[in-house]
Amino acid sequence: MKKIVLLIALGLSLFSCSNNVDLAIDNPTDLPVIVKVDTLTVEIPPREVVWVEMGKGEHQITLENDSVVKFNFQNSLYMINPTLSEYLKYEEFYGNAMSQSMYGSSIPLKTVSFLGTEFEGNFEVVRDLINPVTWDCGPRESLPEIVEVEEGDSYATLTKLCDVKEFIEMVQSAPQPEPQMDIEPALEQ
Numbered sequence: 001m002k003k004i005v006l007l008i009a010l011g012l013s014l015f016s017c018s019n020n021v022d023l024a025i026d027n028p029t030d031l032p033v034i035v036k037v038d039t040l041t042v043e044i045p046p047r048e049v050v051w052v053e054m055g056k057g058e059h060q061i062t063l064e065n066d067s068v069v070k071f072n073f074q075n076s077l078y079m080i081n082p083t084l085s086e087y088l089k090y091e092e093f094y095g096n097a098m099s100q101s102m103y104g105s106s107i108p109l110k111t112v113s114f115l116g117t118e119f120e121g122n123f124e125v126v127r128d129l130i131n132p133v134t135w136d137c138g139p140r141e142s143l144p145e146i147v148e149v150e151e152g153d154s155y156a157t158l159t160k161l162c163d164v165k166e167f168i169e170m171v172q173s174a175p176q177p178e179p180q181m182d183i184e185p186a187l188e189q
Contacts, residue, residue: 021073023052025080026139028087028163035082036062044082047140047165061129069129077133079161081126087161088114089124089135094147095155103155115164126161135159140166 027033027044035042037052038059044050054073061069063082081087091105105122112123136158137143149156162170 018076019056020076021054021056022077023054023073023080024078024133024138025050025052025082026163027083028085028139028165029083033082034064035080036060049138049140063129071130075132079126079131079133079138081129081131084127084129085163086114087126087139087163088112088167089126089159089161091122091157091159092143093155093157095149099155103157106157106159115167135161137161139163 023037025035025037025042025044026049027046030046032046033044035044037054040052042050042052056073058070058072061071061080061082063069089107091107093100093103095103107122107124109120109122111118111120112125113119114123114125137160139161140163141160143158143160147156147158
């Protein structure tokens with residue numbers, strides 16, 4: 001009986017500690033991109049993500065320009081950015097106005113340069129080749145309109161990583177303020 005319990009415990013411990021790493025290889029451009037992960041050649045279609053699973057440890061990433069990067073992958077999830085594009089990471093707040101005053105962003109307030117423009121806010125620019133995934137919604141994944149808030153909490157946040165095209169679309173679709181006309185001087189004439 002002790003042997004059976006020991007075997008079950010051993011089996012559970014082996015399965016609970018995964019030795020796998022998932023790579024989300026992103027291509028935010030309008031052209032296909034080819035990347036090699038060790039000896040596996042992967043073609044990433046335009047504006048798509050291709051997933052690769054591998055074991056933890058040191059692996060080699062070869063880019064289209066034949067540059068080679070060796071990296072010791074220890075986390076379970078990474079985004080590979082073979083085009084070295086810029087992404088903007090931010091948090092979306094879900095809650096009422098009263099809860100907003102209690103909210104503290106996990107991304108520190110700072111000035112960042114994105115697309116050659118300076119922005120101040122709770123933003124982070126991601127542009128490295130290998131990035132541990134620290135966001136909830138990746139490039140081209142929509143944030144939900146509504147989220148369920150845990151019992152006892154008054155708000156929730158989700159972290160979003162957007163690519164350049166998403167950012168431009170977001171800015172262009174944002175509600176524009178109504179132009180204010182000062183008609184007082186015209187009435188006085």
